[in-house]
Amino acid sequence: MKLVYQLPRNSLAWLLVAQAAAIAPHIPRLPVWLVGAWLFVVAWRVQVFRGVWAFPGAPVKALLVIVCGASLLFGYGRFFGLEPMVALLLAAFVLKLLEMHRRRDALVVIYLGFFTCSTQLLFSTTMPAAVYALLCVVLLTAALIGLNQSEGHKQPLRSVQLAAKLVLQCLPMMVLLFLVLPRLGALWSVPMQQSAASTGVSDSMSPGDITRLARSGGLAFRVAFDGAVPPPSQRYWRGLVFSRFDGRRWSQARIAGFRDGPVLATPDNPQPWQRLVEVSGSSRTYEVIMEPSHQPWLFALATPRDYSTGISLTRDFRLVYREPVGKRLRYRVTSYPDYRLEAQPLPDWRLRQELQLPDDFNPRARRQAQEWYRDAGSTEAYVERLLDYYNSDFTYTLEPPPLGRDSVDEFLWGTKRGFCEHFAGSFVFMLRAAGVPARVVVGYLGGELNPLEGYLQVRQYDAHAWAEVWLRGRGWVRVDPTGAVAPERIEADLRSALSEQESQLVSGVLALDRYRAIAWLNRLRLQWDALNYRWHRRVLGYDSTMQAGLLRQLLGEVSPLRVALLVIGVGGAILGLIALRVLLKGRKPRPSPATRQYQRFVRKLSRAGLARAPGEPPRDFARRVATRRPDLEQAVLAITDLYERISYAGQAALVPELRRSVARFTATRNLFR
Amino acid sequence: MAVKYFQRRFWRWVRKRLPAQSPQTLDRFKLFIFPSAAGAGFLVVTLLLWLVGTNYENNLVIGLAFLLTSLFVVSILHTFGNLSGVTLRALDSVPAFVGEDAEVTLLVSAEGGRQYENILLGWPDGSTVAANLLDSRETRCKLFVPTRERGWMDPGRLLVETYYPLGLMRCWTWLDLDIRVLVYPRPIYGGKVPPAEAVADDGSLAADHGSEDFNGLKAYRPGESLRHIAWKHYARGQGLHTKDFTALVDQRLWLDWEFFDRFDKEGRLSRLCYWVLEISKTQNEYGLRLPGVEIRPGKGLEHKQQVLKALALFAPPARAARQVAA
Numbered sequence: 001m002k003l004v005y006q007l008p009r010n011s012l013a014w015l016l017v018a019q020a021a022a023i024a025p026h027i028p029r030l031p032v033w034l035v036g037a038w039l040f041v042v043a044w045r046v047q048v049f050r051g052v053w054a055f056p057g058a059p060v061k062a063l064l065v066i067v068c069g070a071s072l073l074f075g076y077g078r079f080f081g082l083e084p085m086v087a088l089l090l091a092a093f094v095l096k097l098l099e100m101h102r103r104r105d106a107l108v109v110i111y112l113g114f115f116t117c118s119t120q121l122l123f124s125t126t127m128p129a130a131v132y133a134l135l136c137v138v139l140l141t142a143a144l145i146g147l148n149q150s151e152g153h154k155q156p157l158r159s160v161q162l163a164a165k166l167v168l169q170c171l172p173m174m175v176l177l178f179l180v181l182p183r184l185g186a187l188w189s190v191p192m193q194q195s196a197a198s199t200g201v202s203d204s205m206s207p208g209d210i211t212r213l214a215r216s217g218g219l220a221f222r223v224a225f226d227g228a229v230p231p232p233s234q235r236y237w238r239g240l241v242f243s244r245f246d247g248r249r250w251s252q253a254r255i256a257g258f259r260d261g262p263v264l265a266t267p268d269n270p271q272p273w274q275r276l277v278e279v280s281g282s283s284r285t286y287e288v289i290m291e292p293s294h295q296p297w298l299f300a301l302a303t304p305r306d307y308s309t310g311i312s313l314t315r316d317f318r319l320v321y322r323e324p325v326g327k328r329l330r331y332r333v334t335s336y337p338d339y340r341l342e343a344q345p346l347p348d349w350r351l352r353q354e355l356q357l358p359d360d361f362n363p364r365a366r367r368q369a370q371e372w373y374r375d376a377g378s379t380e381a382y383v384e385r386l387l388d389y390y391n392s393d394f395t396y397t398l399e400p401p402p403l404g405r406d407s408v409d410e411f412l413w414g415t416k417r418g419f420c421e422h423f424a425g426s427f428v429f430m431l432r433a434a435g436v437p438a439r440v441v442v443g444y445l446g447g448e449l450n451p452l453e454g455y456l457q458v459r460q461y462d463a464h465a466w467a468e469v470w471l472r473g474r475g476w477v478r479v480d481p482t483g484a485v486a487p488e489r490i491e492a493d494l495r496s497a498l499s500e501q502e503s504q505l506v507s508g509v510l511a512l513d514r515y516r517a518i519a520w521l522n523r524l525r526l527q528w529d530a531l532n533y534r535w536h537r538r539v540l541g542y543d544s545t546m547q548a549g550l551l552r553q554l555l556g557e558v559s560p561l562r563v564a565l566l567v568i569g570v571g572g573a574i575l576g577l578i579a580l581r582v583l584l585k586g587r588k589p590r591p592s593p594a595t596r597q598y599q600r601f602v603r604k605l606s607r608a609g610l611a612r613a614p615g616e617p618p619r620d621f622a623r624r625v626a627t628r629r630p631d632l633e634q635a636v637l638a639i640t641d642l643y644e645r646i647s648y649a650g651q652a653a654l655v656p657e658l659r660r661s662v663a664r665f666t667a668t669r670n671l672f673r
Numbered sequence: 674m675a676v677k678y679f680q681r682r683f684w685r686w687v688r689k690r691l692p693a694q695s696p697q698t699l700d701r702f703k704l705f706i707f708p709s710a711a712g713a714g715f716l717v718v719t720l721l722l723w724l725v726g727t728n729y730e731n732n733l734v735i736g737l738a739f740l741l742t743s744l745f746v747v748s749i750l751h752t753f754g755n756l757s758g759v760t761l762r763a764l765d766s767v768p769a770f771v772g773e774d775a776e777v778t779l780l781v782s783a784e785g786g787r788q789y790e791n792i793l794l795g796w797p798d799g800s801t802v803a804a805n806l807l808d809s810r811e812t813r814c815k816l817f818v819p820t821r822e823r824g825w826m827d828p829g830r831l832l833v834e835t836y837y838p839l840g841l842m843r844c845w846t847w848l849d850l851d852i853r854v855l856v857y858p859r860p861i862y863g864g865k866v867p868p869a870e871a872v873a874d875d876g877s878l879a880a881d882h883g884s885e886d887f888n889g890l891k892a893y894r895p896g897e898s899l900r901h902i903a904w905k906h907y908a909r910g911q912g913l914h915t916k917d918f919t920a921l922v923d924q925r926l927w928l929d930w931e932f933f934d935r936f937d938k939e940g941r942l943s944r945l946c947y948w949v950l951e952i953s954k955t956q957n958e959y960g961l962r963l964p965g966v967e968i969r970p971g972k973g974l975e976h977k978q979q980v981l982k983a984l985a986l987f988a989p990p991a992r993a994a995r996q997v998a999a
Contacts, residue, residue, distance in 0.1 A: 137740060
């Protein structure tokens with residue numbers, strides 16, 4: 001039989017722990033069978049270590065690889081894509097355990113562990129995720145240390161302590177490299193996360209959609225204004241414009257429906273329709289850090305003029321990104337609150353678009369709209385009439401009753417209880433039915449100011465729907481029918497607009513902002529969010545622009561030579577400090593009392609010409625002395641015996657006796673005896 | 674050719690830089706350090722992580738790649754620190770017979786309170802031993818090194834290396850600890866001991882085998898003379914036995930160079946060596962006569978070692994060498 005290399009116990013133990021730690025954050029994303037396979041393989045490997053089972057033979061291994069590969073392919077339908085690739089990596093990481101014969105195989109497993117640890121960061125970049133990844137690195141390092149310790153190492157904690165020490169020593173160097181080494185943007189395109197559910201407002205709206213969003217406390221985006229933060233009632237974050245209604249759902253106008261050029265305009269590729277907006281007055285510049293929504297649309301105040309690269313302006317004057325926002329995105333926008341949009345008379349095709357209604361829905365609303373419009377006389381007065389109607393006896397609620405086929409009729413004259421999408425939808429319906437061009441706009445309203453860092457955080461429960469009405473000579477004007485029912489929603493926030501009982505429904509169970517009343521808890525919540533904000537801005541958002549700024553600040557003028565000198569200087573200093581710690585001789589440990597006594601005894605013998613050889617065991621020394629000086633035999637053996645009993649058998653109580661014996665001991669010949 | 678030349682130059686340089694000495698304390702003048710194969714693999718992993726981080730524009734993955742880079746750099750210091758300051762001292766060596774492994778004891782020690790782990794010690798063709806200095810300041814290591822010819826053997830430069838803590842770096846040195854190992858001749862069966870005609874200090878020859886006293890039967894061992902097999906017992910189906918004879922002759926034997934004149938020098942020494950080992954198991958006294966060497970009969974461990982050492986170091990004087998050649 002072939003001699004099998006047995007991985008040291010310490011190493012295997014840390015390896016399994018590190019693997020578990022690296023896999024754990026992936027478990028919710030993985031197919032269940034892969035988790036099962038992992039546990040099975042771990043059990044098998046432990047049995048191999050205990051000598052109960054053997055390693056699987058080549059056919060079994062081939063079968064496992066084929067079964068895992070095929071299951072992944074069938075499960076995901078493809079291999080190219082972030083999730084299937086990570087699952088494949090994890091399958092390799094797991095199955096390699098059964099092939100861990102040699103030291104090199106264990107090394108491969110540990111290196112795969114570093115990869116797994118990094119993929120976890122592709123899915124989550126929060127601060128806790130980063131700390132967790134650091135922990136994984138410590139454990140993987142401990143496994144690496146275990147692999148390089150002697151077999152039969154019995155102090156597993158030493159490995160992890162040393163690993164932690166090493167990783168801590170590496171941190172300053174890592175920060176230096178992170179800050180200074182040049183950033184190249186993406187070198188080639190890579191598959192992004194795909195299966196993740198898109199969050200935030202979606203590309204259509206039917207009754208209940210925004211109500212559902214309002215119950216979520218998730219963060220949508222953060223905004224930092226260059227100047228003063230506008231008041232809550234000015235914080236209408238436009239996201240989507242809905243011009244099509246099918247009786248139940250509001251959705252975007254068909255792209256092909258626009259007849260004056262391509263629907264997307266970029267700074268490089270301006271479109272003639274961009275002339276339709278005229279801005280005046282002051283502007284607001286702000287930076288948005290958007291959480292991944294897996295949707296392409298961005299949020300901005302009306303009406304955006306300048307924006308970061310990669311962003312396009314659409315025909316309905318909102319911003320979209322070049323791809324779905326799969327990871328946190330930072331962009332800058334300058335908006336002009338005073339604007340006139342499409343103020344010229346609308347061409348026929350535009351009128352058709354903005355007046356479209358399905359024929360056989362909501363007959364009562366159609367009738368009533370024409371009647372009221374006639375009574376009002378002007379569009380402005382008609383709008384006032386509608387808002388008055390909402391103000392009369394409607395209720396703003398998170399729990400609106402369900403609506404049937406003619407949803408507008410039922411809402412306006414039946415239930416009279418609704419959330420913003422009910423108000424905006426019915427409002428636009430009534431306007432269109434009366435021949436006034438109008439559309440629904442969806443986005444977020446408001447945002448909570450973090451007083452510590454001065455930025456706004458906009459959460460999912462800030463999602464909102466309002467209307468834009470086209471007025472002759474003024475163009476599109478924002479009208480928010482919700483304001484007629486619940487002005488607090490616009491002036492303050494959602495919670496103040498709802499009854500106390502309903503406001504409990506807002507946001508998830510874990511969201512700390514349910515406890516705003518408790519001052520210290522609220523302060524803690526704001527501090528935590530401010531910390532997250534800084535993390536996102538300074539760490540996750542650190543890019544070549546920020547790097548250039550930092551280097552200019554540090555070096556004055558940025559040149560490769562100066563950067564190299566900075567790296568060498570600071571890096572050298574860091575390494576020098578570590579070298580001092582590692583290489584300087586540690587303080588000599590104070591010998592134990594028994595050793596001190598024994599050393600005294602050895603000195604006495606040495607003065608009598610009986611030196612102990614270096615490294616000579618006490619017993620050998622005693623025997624050598626006894627053969628040369630039989631007169632000392634009894635005393636020497638007694639002292640050696642005492643010393644050994646104290647040192648090796650732990651009989652510390654014998655120390656005084658040893659001290660007395662050594663004190664009495666004399667090696668010089670007594671000439672006068 | 675050129676490779677050999679540079680190898681020679683290199684070892685000459687090593688000899689000059691690291692002269693033979695014991696004890697030796699390892700310091701930066703004596704140590705070499707270079708990334709190991711595992712370290713090269715680690716760098717590849719780091720580079721791949723950096724590519725992932727760059728392509729996904731994920732600062733945390735880039736940071737992780739930089740953390741691993743730092744780990745690589747910092748491990749240079751730690752691996753170096755795991756040898757620097759260690760003192761090696763050759764304690765003693767146990768003589769061996771040609772073909773056996775000689776045992777050498779080293780003392781690995783360190784001043785100060787630093788801890789050392791998994792220091793690998795060994796000769797290129799011998800066994801490798803791991804030394805740890807965790808909670809003690811010194812440890813004794815027994816190493817084995819194969820022997821090829823008798824006499825004083827220099828086991829060559831001891832390879833002291835370590836990969837601890839991460840295995841990414843290899844720190845090593847070749848030390849000459851001035852070790853000499855005494856190698857005795859390889860014992861070769863030289864007939865039944867002692868040949869009757871071989872003994873007798875007073876010159877009278879003992880009788881041949883026939884006059885030895887029959888002492889009993891013992892189990893046959895392969896290689897024993899067929900003449901002494903108790904065929905009668907074998908015929909009765911009691912297995913192979915040998916008739917054991919005891920030569921009750923003079924207790925003082927002289928082992929003489931001339932006994933094996935049909936062999937060459939090494940052959941004679943090997944057979945004499947075998948006899949020394951055999952006789953020293955009994956209580957008999959024995960002496961040794963080699964050209965130019967005479968050891969009076971004696972017994973005991975020290976005497977045996979003295980005789981074996983004489984065999985190990987024997988170099989025939991010019992006249993004897995000529996005789997052997999003739």
